Amino acid sequence: MTDITALEPFRRLSETSHRLLAGGTVTHRFDAGRTIIEKGQDVSGAYFVLEGRLRVFSLLPGGKEATLYFIEPGETCVLALNSLFNDLLYPAWVQTDSDTRVAVIPGRVYRALFATEPDIQDLTVQTLSTLVFRLMAELDQVHGQTLEQRLAGLLLVRASGRGVVRLTQQEMASHIGTTREVVARLIGRLSARGLIQSGRGAVTLHDRHALSVLAGGQDG
């Protein structure tokens, strides 16, 4: 995936729109771990991830982080869209999770496309809707689940096929919005119960079923 025009929603654009898009879009590449948008920043365009992954998170008092969601290749950063349409300031932080290429469509170009292209209208609504659901789910979790449950969920979601989760305790803590020590404690408990096995920079799952029951049974 090398060009924004290769992305599904941009395939069926009219000739004019296509030229507008091609002329206005800028592609950036960022190294892993770079902060590319900060809270309160004035966002200038719609961001589409071409390669790599972006992590959107909010910053809690005391410097803790909590991951809200990821933006994968082919997806767009809705918060940016959002800021775009409302002239609001961006309400969170965005970092690259790995080396990432991003296409930025300037605000006025995107708005023009939105006005005339049904596919862009659908894409926009679709993307916003998806975000709303992700946020609702996240909110439910934060509200109602213990950290142990949230950790179990995280491990299940981030496990490779063979049940290995390549995250440090500090990273896990960031994702679920707590501190390293608490994660260590939780991992110690899960490990004592035989559900997982801890190692440097990674955790191995031994009983996914029990974990998913623990997490609240969203997953098989």
Added chain:
Amino acid sequence: MTDITALEPFRRLSETSHRLLAGGTVTHRFDAGRTIIEKGQDVSGAYFVLEGRLRVFSLLPGGKEATLYFIEPGETCVLALNSLFNDLLYPAWVQTDSDTRVAVIPGRVYRALFATEPDIQDLTVQTLSTLVFRLMAELDQVHGQTLEQRLAGLLLVRASGRGVVRLTQQEMASHIGTTREVVARLIGRLSARGLIQSGRGAVTLHDRHALSVLAGGQDG
């Protein structure tokens, strides 16, 4: 405000769209305190509040509630829109807060309007965006604020001009997602510090400034 066609976004519709809207829309009236949408329900249309107020909340383990936001006259329930466009199940509960009249536009009608009417497209995006920001703000709060801060915020937001908040402790608890006892304890503390005065079914604010500092200074 008696008819949906009186609402701003529906004013400039084409003749065809107007007929479609008028023909397809159904108006309901609900008494205060009725649950009109439950979580997991399949939502059939776009809800617009004509009179009264709807409260959208999520249900936490143990039967606690947490208010996400309100829908005022002229506004629409975005979650419903959302479910509509994604064929997803509604992710929260909706109750009437007072006696309320609601116009329901069936899904297929709304989708048809969205496809052809710029005003509806804008309205949809605008509404979704607003919701995203409300949810982000709520998430930040839940994540990072103590219940005392959240209570202070609630009191400030819900106070009448003369500084009276007409809510029972149970209702306050529902709004901020905790239990009655905890609210009583918090009120006791605030009251001991002279910031408020408690009474049956109401609280009187004595020092808004101190409260807003406490809440984190979002408000004057």
Added chain:
DNA sequence: ATCCATGTGTAGCTTTGGCTACAGATTCCG
């Protein structure tokens, strides 16, 4: 006048989670 429903005020106990402070382990690099 009494009773009942609703609302408020307290107290004590427990769990969860945050903070501090280390000690050991592993990896990387020079």
Added chain:
DNA sequence: CGGAATCTGTAGCCAAAGCTACACATGGAT
């Protein structure tokens, strides 16, 4: 090989918040 950086494992303490259990107050209804 040795040291620095990074990561993990524990322990203890404390505050926040949830749960249980009452006692008391208020207001409306009969």
